[in-house]
Amino acid sequence: MTVKLMIEDLSKKYENGDGIQDINLVVNSGEILTLLGPSGCGKSTLLRSIGGFERVTTGRILIAEKDVTKQPPEKRSTIMVFQGYNLWERMTVFENLEFGLKLRKVSKSERKQRIMEMLTMLGIEAMAAEYPQQLSGGQQQRVAIGRALVLRPEILLLDEPYSALDAKIRVQMREELKKIQRRLQITIIFVTHDQEEAMMLSTRIAVMKKGEIVQVGTPSEIYNDPKDIYVASFIGEMNFVTADTDRVAAFRPEDAHITSAQEAGENTYHGTVQQSTQMGHYSQLMVKLEEQTIVLFAEKDAFENYPEGTDIFFEVKKMQNFIKGVEK
Amino acid sequence: MNFLVLFVFAFFMYGPLLNTFMLAFANKYQAPHVLPLSFGFTWWKNVFAQSDLLQAFVNSFLVAALSTFFSMVICLPAAYAIARYHFKGRNLFLFSFLLSNAFPKIGLYTAIGIIFYKMQLMGTLTGVVLINILNTMIFMIWIPTGAFQNVYRQQEEAARDVGAGPIRTFFTITFPSALPAIIVAAMYTFLGALDESQGTLLIGFPQIKTMATAMYGIILDQAPMVGAIFALLLVLPAVLILWLCYKFFGKKSFLQQLFIK
Structure with a gap:
């Protein structure tokens, strides 16, 4: 080269x-x-x-x-x-x-x-x-x-x-x-x-x-x-959740999958579905957590199973941490 | 009523023109008569027999052509600079060209006359051309400035990019795009210089006589027919040039060229 x-x-x-x-x-x-x-x-x-x-x-x-x-x-x-x-x-x-x-x-x-x-x-x-x-x-x-x-x-x-x-x-x-x-x-x-x-x-x-x-x-x-x-927020969709005082945890919508209360593990979050849309070959769910709203991509029919207002558990498989305040 | 207004307007507009036309072809004309007693070309022969009047005719075109040419040489680069570089005081600079036209001309000329005396430009062709350039600058700066502004800078950059130097870029890209406006400006300049009498008289008299300045003498000393013939001779190039521009650009864009952005 x-x-x-x-x-x-x-x-x-x-x-x-x-x-x-x-x-x-x-x-x-x-x-x-x-x-x-x-x-x-x-x-x-x-x-x-x-x-x-x-x-x-x-x-x-x-x-x-x-x-x-x-x-x-x-x-x-x-x-x-x-x-x-x-x-x-x-x-x-x-x-x-x-x-x-x-x-x-x-x-x-x-x-x-x-x-x-x-x-x-x-x-x-x-x-x-x-x-x-x-x-x-x-x-x-x-x-x-x-x-x-x-x-x-x-x-x-x-x-x-x-x-x-x-x-x-x-x-x-x-x-x-x-x-x-x-x-x-x-x-x-x-x-x-x-x-x-x-x-x-x-x-x-x-x-x-x-x-x-x-x-x-x-x-x-x-x-x-x-x-x-x-960079994380500029390229593609990225969800940010607060990890601790100086750090932010982030994950891509496709890196989370829906689970249940029984199977809840270490990286499992619980929230309420705010909006549920069918995007064609996948569903997009907007989920309200305690402080933020995040976006999840789920399989095609998920929007039917999780209409607006339902409780939802999801597990994040790949998470990244960023230092807070980098973006001025 | 409308017809009446139009008639009055047309009378004021074309009446003097018709009168001039009539006088120019009159052989004999005496005061109490409204129409000339006989028509013909007697006075035309008379005019063309007067060598100093013929010389004035030649001078007029020489002065107009030289003024237009040098006005372009001086003003076009200036117009380009004003169009491209937004330096401090740019608008004031543009405005100052209006100012020189807003002053009573004769005062300006007298002041210039003093300088020209010192520089020994009085009574010279150079002096007369200079004074005409001063008058025509407003056209040669304002109209091309607007035209150059309308040529996108990126059009020039694209030409530079493929390998053209700055001068070639100007002549292949910028100048052709601005050409119609430049022709209109040149037309104004040429006609303006052809018509100019105050400055030419003050600076050029008696050595340089143009048709416009010769008019003063003619009005005082000669038959009204000579004046009429001269007036027609002066109008002729103006009509011809306007007609050429009209033909060249077509009606619509010709009118568009008269407005500055």
């Missing part, structure tokens, strides 16, 4: 005090790394720093072992797919893809071949002569990805590329991106605030909070072994 991108002690401070700090990150060749966090956590700033759109305050950025910290975007081997696609309205789809190739002095015949290949791969070869405004959101998205990929960047940067698409197309585009990534073995850095999207796409996820990276790991590492309450 070769290192494609290395970020050392990076910080970028804006005048108003926002920004990112103490960023250290290694991205390997062929990886999809997701920068995940709520809006304002600095994930876009980090991505824009990698792309060369932000002048960083301190630290270094190395792409393929070359220091690019001071280089403008046009000198870097990264290409960004912007949130709003940013296709050039005055150019056709073909010209949008051609512009960068022309700048790279690729011959006319090769340009044509590469562009048509790319458009075919993305299934939009019929739209080559059209203008971006004439295309649907999903098609524009494909053109934006095509415009980036046709230049064969070392790293493809994606800034919440699916946020403007409706749910169904979004899922479809994710699948497509994964397919393309597998085929071209390209390195991708992906920014999103959608944890589901991050879980689905990523080789590794870097969870960000207030301008810092809190935890980096594979989706299952992040999900099964979150470093603190923040």
